[in-house]
Amino acid sequence: MADQLELPHQPNRRGSVVQEIARRRRESYHQQQLLQGYREKPTSARVKVAVRCRPFNQREKDRGAKLIIDMNGAMTTIQNPETPNEEPKKFTFDFSYWSHDGYTEKDDGYLEANPGSKYSSQRRVFDDLGQGVLDNAFKGFNCSLFAYGQTGSGKSYSMVGYGNNKGIVPITCDELFKAIEAGDKATKYEVTFSMLEIYNEQVRDLLSKDNPKGGLQVRQNPKLGLFYVVGLKKVAVGSYAEIDKRTQEGTANRTVASTNMNATSSRAHTVVTITFDQISKNEAGEETKKSSVINLVDLAGSERADSTGATGDRLKEGANINKSLSALGNVISALADLSSGGKKKVMVPYRDSVLTKLLQNALGGNSKTVMIAALSPADINYDETLSTLRYADRAKKIKNKAVVNENPLDKLIRELREENEKLKKQMGGAMPVAGGAGMDAAEIERMRKEMEEEIRAQLLANQEQMKDMDESFEDKLKRNREEQEAMGAAQANTQDRKSKDPHLVNLNEDPMLSGVIFHFIEPGEMTIGRKDANPPPMIQLTGLSISKQHAVITFENSEATIKPGEQGAKTKINGVPLTGPTTLQHLDRVLFGSNHMYVFHNPLNPKAPENTPSKIDWDFAQKEIAKHKGFDTASAGMSKEQIIAQEQILELLPMVSEVNAISEELNKHRTFEVILISGAAMEGYGSKKGAKVVVKMKNLLNGNTWLWERGKFMNRRYMIQELYQRHLDGDEDVMKIPKEEDPFWEPPEDVLIGTANVFLQSLSYALDFDDKLSVTDYKGVEEGNLYVNITPCSDKGKPLDEDFFVEDPQELLGKPFHYKVTIKSAEVNKAKYSKGLHVKYKVYQDDDFTSTPVIKATLSPEFKHHRIITYPAVNEDQLGYFEHGCITFQLYGVQEDSVNDNRLMKMTTKELRQMEQLQTPGMQRRQTISEASEESKLRNELDVLRKKFERLEKKEKRIQDLCSEWKTKPAEEQQFEPFWRHVSAVANSSGNKLKTRVEILNTMLKGQKMLRAKQSSDGSGANVIQAQNKSQEAGGAQNGSNGSINSGAGSKACVIQ
């Protein structure tokens, strides 16, 4: 029937569809205005803004992070760690909460302010913000509370809280019911609760287990002009405990969904909505309803993609990682402009994202709004924290117009009925037929359909609302309680069983989602796997790299054993791949597939292996995995840069294994790997950066490789996740995506084969350097040789006189100096680099790289490159460069999108990846965070010393010759005066003296010793780790994290060039 429905023909208007739509929009706007002005004048109030600064976390403490935030009264200051002498930037807000220090943890875990400290506890924050929300809700105002800030800054801590440190949301709900209890008995109070998540512009109902693919629809209510989520579950609640249970349910659903779908929880916005209605009689005896909608929003992490360096990426769309969050920023800016009165005609782009649609009222309309900006206090977060402060500063300019939402109940019901009748008529009426100018029939038809659908949806929503009005609140409450009872039993059961029965409990990157999912292990055999397995497994998991029969846990005599369920099923126990039956001990870490991480608890035998920390978190489990991949995880003795690099590795490793799993699933023939590469190797000498963490992508069909910086990888990863999500949603286009849009595809680019360093100390003694340098890749593997020469010369490039020798580098100061860099040739080991080779380098103060021409079709290219570098007068900096600096030569190979190997084409990505891993056994194990090559520096120093020594020897010999000459002369010719002049000339020119010679000799000996020691440890270093790993593979699983965390053995294993 619906298909024949026509929209009403309205002869008094020009009957185009477009005009009809425009008319409806106008009308809805006027109605909204009318409705808002119904009772009283709106109270115009600014958005209230609070900032809060959290304590340092463990990582920040370990790294010795510097505090960049300070608060004094209403003033918050932030110091740029790069410019410590500059004035800090100042901001003022309505509330400034110092929660960084000055507190004590009580026995129950609650953090309480020390006497006299400026610490703000959870209660204090509630007293200001939560209480305000409550008071306004009782008055009948809509209220909204947002938490903004980067991931890990404390948004969820403030909103929801952890353990006994309950946040604003639970305390507010608790207090709401206390106030209802103490309230007017003649008033009826009705509270409903809903919880949703916006991820990737899709809305998911967190109180529902089966959300439609693609999420719930968002529509605009034409009467109020506001947007709403179609079919969102709203539950009637009668106590705080009920809200608490529902919140737990929502959080558990969020956790399951994010684990199954490889979604990153920090990218999701969580919106809790509480409606609070008070029904009472007014003086006229009319029944009125005062209603307040309270929105509590925990926003997605605010970190911007470009802050991680994704700006250079070919594919930009992914940089807009969170459309909702950037739209929110634009809405806030527009509103701030409007409110500051400067610009009158500002279009507020609410329609740009799901979040801004749903929060339209909260942001620029009828609502009392509070924003809490969470600040990360550590130096490395400076950029993000400053951006948060600026955001908060803009938000405080926004003025809202809140009204008391109070209406006679009869009127509300009457209006609903009327609206319903009107809509029904419209559905039965005729459609306007004439199109607007330039519209063809197909377009008119499309718009007609659209409008029809809109009216139908409105009708449906309206009828839902009527039905809702018809059902008494008591009935709703009863319905909800019945539903909850069933669920509550399971929840209570979990609580009860936790202390009795063995179980797996989940770990998530987001602490809010950790410890939420429990799988109890029954006696006998328990199967774990995908739900489409036959027979269906007892514990069902979904997601990447989960096999049908993934694993089996047997529980007998208080002991659990785990084994793989089928060949190739990926499980890790304490970071070690599971290959056969292994005993599970209390607090062991179990990773199924790429992201189902659990901790095993065995209350029947609660003895954890020695050295197991009592509290195991996500970081610990990730470190352990990294360690078993061969990354150094000890932080003792590391520089700040190294610790940061280590943090980045730990952050990237799980992402890389996820992307690898997606590559396998979508058969993309790509493999990814986290590698460390020195700043010099990436950017040439002068890079102040230490070792840099990058991701290498390899095309498994033709061996081409690419190095992606962290930001670019993260950007691509989001796009890859999205692609995979579309694939899961059944979008067949995913398999046919054109390469230009494919996040796995990249045009071939030159690949960095390896680097070689020349230290310039010889120049400071005006000596030349001529050597065969070995070119090593980032893993320290030799890839070839480079023949270079660096010679002090005349301005025309003529080498200096053999005898020109500088005693003390200081002698060069203020004088002109020239040197010539010659790149003679190279030899490269791998045949695949014969497509073309060139070398790039930078010398001191060069902005750009100097490059040799590309030499093709050879593995021993002759570059014959010369360059003369001139200093008109050597200054201290340049001298410093000679004495301590080096030139990093980067050898690049040309890659082509060559024809893929047909034999390989027949293999799946999974098989190719396995083959790849077999070909490079143990290579990954040699990764370590280390400074630029000390060794080649030592070598250079020795070389200089050797040359200096040779010269001294020459001169010594000359003196000896003079002496013996003198001795052999007849006595009458032995004139002392000329002899002395001769000798002292030689001695002085050859510099000094015996003492220097002895010193040089000593240093030389020491250097040689060190070099020898180093070489021998290089040989065995890798073995040290491998041996250690072996012992863990053999017995490690039972042992938990046996042994201390790789205490420095790794750092000897290899030096990253």
Ligand SMILES: Nc1ncnc2c1ncn2[C@@H]1O[C@H](COP(=O)(O)OP(=O)(O)O)[C@@H](O)[C@H]1O
């Ligand atoms: N004010 C605070 N006091 C103590 N710990 C805090 C505070 N704010 C945050 N934290 C801790 O910092 C970590 C990250 O906080 P969280 O609220 O989960 O961040 P976000 O939600 O912004 O990603 C958590 O372990 C949390 O306990």
Ligand SMILES: [Mg+2]
């Ligand atoms: Mg959070």
